[in-house]
Amino acid sequence: MDFEKLQECIRRRFANSSRSREALFRVLSEAGESCLNVEEIRERMLATYPREVSANTIYRHLEFLQECGLVRGVQAGASRVFCLRDGWECYAVCSRCGTAVKMAENCSGCLDRMPDAELIVIYRRCDGCL
Numbered sequence: 001m002d003f004e005k006l007q008e009c010i011r012r013r014f015a016n017s018s019r020s021r022e023a024l025f026r027v028l029s030e031a032g033e034s035c036l037n038v039e040e041i042r043e044r045m046l047a048t049y050p051r052e053v054s055a056n057t058i059y060r061h062l063e064f065l066q067e068c069g070l071v072r073g074v075q076a077g078a079s080r081v082f083c084l085r086d087g088w089e090c091y092a093v094c095s096r097c098g099t100a101v102k103m104a105e106n107c108s109g110c111l112d113r114m115p116d117a118e119l120i121v122i123y124r125r126c127d128g129c130l
Contacts (some may be wrong), residue, residue: 002029002070009068021061023049028071028084035074035081035091035100038062074121076100089119094126101126 001032002109006025025116027044028036038058045053062082065071072085077098083091093100103122 005070006065006068009065009070013064013068015064018061020045020049020051020053020057022103023053024058024061025065025070028082031083033083033102035076035083035102037076037079037081041082072119074100074119083094090122091120092122092124094124094129095123096125096129099126099128 003022003025006022007017020069023045024041026048027041030044039053041058041062042053042055043059062071064072066073070085071082072089073080073082074087074091074093076093077095079098081098081100083100090103091100092103
């Protein structure tokens with residue numbers, strides 16, 4: 001969880017500090033390798049943030065975090081999911097249920113063949129849908 005990068009981006013963009021933006025960033029940090037859609041982010045924020053946050057506010061914060069290069073949005077079926085960025089990006093998206101996770105260990109071969117790739121998305125069935 002790198003709140004220093006978030007604070008640096010806020011200062012660089014002359015944006016106001018926002019407790020809800022920080023809560024959203026914390027939710028994505030705690031999600032680990034999992035990617036979350038807006039409704040999942042909202043549900044997790046309700047558990048820790050004292051006020052209800054609208055989907056519009058979440059989308060606005062996600063846009064800000066993407067512009068800062070801190071968050072990546074990935075199309076997963078009919079919805080979009082979001083994860084913290086950590087350098088190169090490789091995701092597995094279930095072609096049946098839309099679950100998306102970061103793939104840290106199995107993408108080195110892909111990156112060797114495509115060194116300029118910023119994003120690799122592999123569609124396959126997850127363990128729960130096999």
